[in-house]
Amino acid sequence: MTNAPPRVLVAGIGNIFLGDDGFGVETVRRLAAEPLPPHTELADIGVRGVHLAYRMLDGYDTVVLVDAVPGDGPPGTVRLLAPDGARPPAGPVAVDGHHMTPDAVLALLDHLSETTGGGRPRRVLVVGCVPARLDEGIGLSAPVEAAVEEAVRLLRTLLHEATDTPPGAPEPASGPAART
16 A cells, blocks of 8 residues: 655735735745645635635645735744644634635635535645735835745745655656646
């Protein structure tokens, strides 16, 4: 009996038309230019949080959400959050198809996994960055732009841990990791 290799999804969340809210999308875009461990998938989710919740039911061992998140630190502070232990209160799930935070996506995921019997990922992490501005406009602020490279380095480490591959390991002979 062989064990299936661990599957990992890295999902960039955010609205590129709202300044630093585009942090997750830009970080995943930059990560896509690098070699990735086998069985790693990248997704530019943008504002499609409902789509993400359904996709997370698709048998991933680890899902990493990348997004701008509120925080106490200065703009550009990168945080690794593990929301697995905290569950939203029971009750109706508020769904706004174009504005779903990682917490809202996880609440919908819990609801969907209960009602459909779908499998939740074993591990869910959030790589977040404290934004400087969330007003209309394309482009990241200077501190958040600088934080993208730090987030990419953190993601590389997380991916190698999640897939049990050493950093710098070659991609599988079948080609690059899936990118959607």
